Amino acid sequence: MTESVDCIVIGAGVVGLAVARRLAMAGKEVIVLESEDTIGTQTSSRNSEVIHAGIYYPTGSLKARTCVAGKHRLYRYCASHGVPHSQLGKLIVATSELQIETLHQLKIKAAANGVPDLLFKDPREVEKMEPAINSVGALLSPSTGIIDSHSLMLAYQGDAEDNGAMIAFNSSVTKGTIRENNIELTVGESDQEYTVAANLVVNAAGLGAQRLAGSIKGLNPKTIPDRYLARGCYFTISGKPPFQRLIYPVPEPGGLGVHVTLDMGGGIRFGPDVEWIDRVDYEIKPERADSFYSAIRKYYPELKDGTLQPGYAGVRPKITEKGSAAGDFLIQGPEEHKIKGLVNMYGIESPGLTASLALADIVAHKLGLPEIKDGTT
Numbered sequence: 594m595t596e597s598v599d600c601i602v603i604g605a606g607v608v609g610l611a612v613a614r615r616l617a618m619a620g621k622e623v624i625v626l627e628s629e630d631t632i633g634t635q636t637s638s639r640n641s642e643v644i645h646a647g648i649y650y651p652t653g654s655l656k657a658r659t660c661v662a663g664k665h666r667l668y669r670y671c672a673s674h675g676v677p678h679s680q681l682g683k684l685i686v687a688t689s690e691l692q693i694e695t696l697h698q699l700k701i702k703a704a705a706n707g708v709p710d711l712l713f714k715d716p717r718e719v720e721k722m723e724p725a726i727n728s729v730g731a732l733l734s735p736s737t738g739i740i741d742s743h744s745l746m747l748a749y750q751g752d753a754e755d756n757g758a759m760i761a762f763n764s765s766v767t768k769g770t771i772r773e774n775n776i777e778l779t780v781g782e783s784d785q786e787y788t789v790a791a792n793l794v795v796n797a798a799g800l801g802a803q804r805l806a807g808s809i810k811g812l813n814p815k816t817i818p819d820r821y822l823a824r825g826c827y828f829t830i831s832g833k834p835p836f837q838r839l840i841y842p843v844p845e846p847g848g849l850g851v852h853v854t855l856d857m858g859g860g861i862r863f864g865p866d867v868e869w870i871d872r873v874d875y876e877i878k879p880e881r882a883d884s885f886y887s888a889i890r891k892y893y894p895e896l897k898d899g900t901l902q903p904g905y906a907g908v909r910p911k912i913t914e915k916g917s918a919a920g921d922f923l924i925q926g927p928e929e930h931k932i933k934g935l936v937n938m939y940g941i942e943s944p945g946l947t948a949s950l951a952l953a954d955i956v957a958h959k960l961g962l963p964e965i966k967d968g969t970t
Contacts, residue, residue, distance in 0.1 A: 595777060598622050601791040603766050603778075603805060605629075606637035607742065607946050608938065608953070609797035610749035615953035617756035619962045621793070625758065626780060628765035628801075633746045636799050636942065639875070639907030641827075641854045641865070644668070644678065644738040645944040648685075648703040648711070649844055655922040659948035659955070661707040664736065666950045666969035671740065673968055674748045677857045680738040683839030684714070684723060684731040688891045692843045696732050699844075703734075710735055725835040727894050737839060741857045742946060749949075769794070771811030771932055793960050796937040800873055800910045806937050816930045818912040818923060818939050825865020826877045827904040828885050834861040835893075842892055851888040862904050863889055869915045870908070877903040912940035922952070926959030936960060 602613045605627035617623045629635075647661035671678040687693050700711045712733040719728045750760065767786075769778045777790045798805045803820040806812060840853035854862055863885055882901045889896050913920035923939040930937070936956050945952065950969055957964075 595788040595790050597775065597790045598624050599791065600624070600793040600795070601626060601776075601778060601789065602795045602797055604797035604799055604801075605632040605750075605760055605762075606635060606797065606799050607633060607746050607749065608637075608799075608941050608949050609795070610746050610753060611949035611953040612795050612797055612956050613758050613760075614749045614753040614756070615950075615957050615965075615967075616793070616795075616960075616962070617753045617758040618965055618967060619957060621962070623753065623758035624789070624791075625753070625760040626764040626766055626778070627760060627762050630762050632750060632760070633743065636907060636910065637742060637746060637946065639905060640742065640943060640946065641852075641862070642740055642742045642856060642946075643839065643854055644680070644740050645947045646703070646734045646736045647706050647708045647944070648699060648734060649849065650706065650919075650944075651921070652702060652705040655924070655955075656944060656948070657706045659922065659951035660944040663944075663948035663951035667740070667947060668738070670748070670950065670969045671745070674752075676744045676748050677741040678738055679857065680736065681838050681855070682733060682735045683737040683841055684719065684726070684728075684733055685841045685843065686719070686726060686728045686731045686892045687843055688728060690729055693730050695843050696730060700732060708734075708736065723836055723838065723840065725895060726840060726892055728892060739839070739855060739857060740946070745946070766798075766805060767808065769805075769809035771809065771935075776809070776932075776935060791934070793934045794936070795956055795960075796935070797941070799941060800908060802910065802937065802939050802941075809935075812932055812935070813930060816925060817937075819914070820939075821911040821914045822870050822873060823909045823911055823915075824868045824870050824874065824906055825909065826868070826881055826906045827862045827864035828882055828901040829860065829862045829904040830900045830902065834859070835895075836861070840892060842888070851885055853889075853893070863901065864904070865907065873908050875906045875908065877906050879903060909942040910940060911942060922948075924952070924955055924959065926956075928959070934960065
């Protein structure tokens with residue numbers, strides 16, 4: 594016998610939980626199916642935990658729009674829900690005169706994206722703010738911050754459950770079928786297999802989104818983008834951080850460069866780098882530290898040999914390959930793939946955490962649900 598519910602969200606990462614929260618607050622019966630035994634075990638817990646300002650993304654892109662809108666809402670949400678965070682700001686540092694023009698272009702792009710608060714700082718001002726930094730100038734982004742991502746996910750989970758949602762852990766969706774009036778999903782394997790049907794299904798499976806979409810009978814496979822993987826490694830140092838803010842170099846192809854982030858516990862980490870890989874693999878090779886030293890010393894020349902220690906690695910689910918222009922978020926609803934009640938979310942990488950509340954609203958809109966007032970809008 595197949596059980597039926599209003600909504601199924603597949604994936605209990607930060608975006609999946611934000612979506613479940615939004616659908617539950619709209620009065621829908623929601624079940625979240627998560628293949629792991631807890632929330633946020635993949636991309637959501639393997640990132641820099643930065644609340645991004647919305648500076649780098651192409652103007653008008655989904656990343657730009659949802660990052661800027663999501664940032665403001667996220668700060669309000671954290672304040673009202675007691676989620677640990679700090680709006681400490683960041684410096685985007687130029688280490689050569691050739692990069693100064695890039696900073697000016699970033700400032701123009703940021704303003705076009707709705708981030709008008711960037712301030713140019715000359716070398717003396719940078720030195721007063723961050724004495725350990727070597728630069729020929731920098732941009733200060735006062736609206737960039739940090740967050741405890743696990744606490745945020747717990748808050749989203751709590752809101753969803755308070756509104757009637759349920760999370761089923763160790764529940765891997767293996768396949769699906771588009772029926773006349775609903776979408777039927779098969780969960781589990783062999784003797785533990787069962788089926789569940791829903792009027793609305795949201796594929797927020799992150800790294801597994803393409804595999805999942807490809808297993809749904811009745812969905813046109815031509816609508817599913819290719820998946821590309823980029824691993825980012827983080828290294829840490831012990832002791833008191835020599836910085837009070839986040840420190841970013843000028844962006845590089847595929848990422849934002851090896852930057853400095855601080856966490857809510859007072860720790861410091863450097864990363865991520867960008868390494869294109871063929872399969873999900875979180876191994877950190879110690880020799881990658883060699884390239885970190887050279888990159889970091891461009892703006893932090895006092896970094897001593899032997900101080901970097903492997904931290905952790907994350908894998909980004911990209912929809913554009915190495916050497917291509919950075920891809921946007923891709924959210925497909927019935928208008929795009931012609932399947933009633935289904936939303937597929939692809940390429941949800943950075944700034945997905947910052948954009949999570951805004952992304953949840955887009956999903957709700959694609960499913961034809963009304964707007965709601967949740968205290969963050």
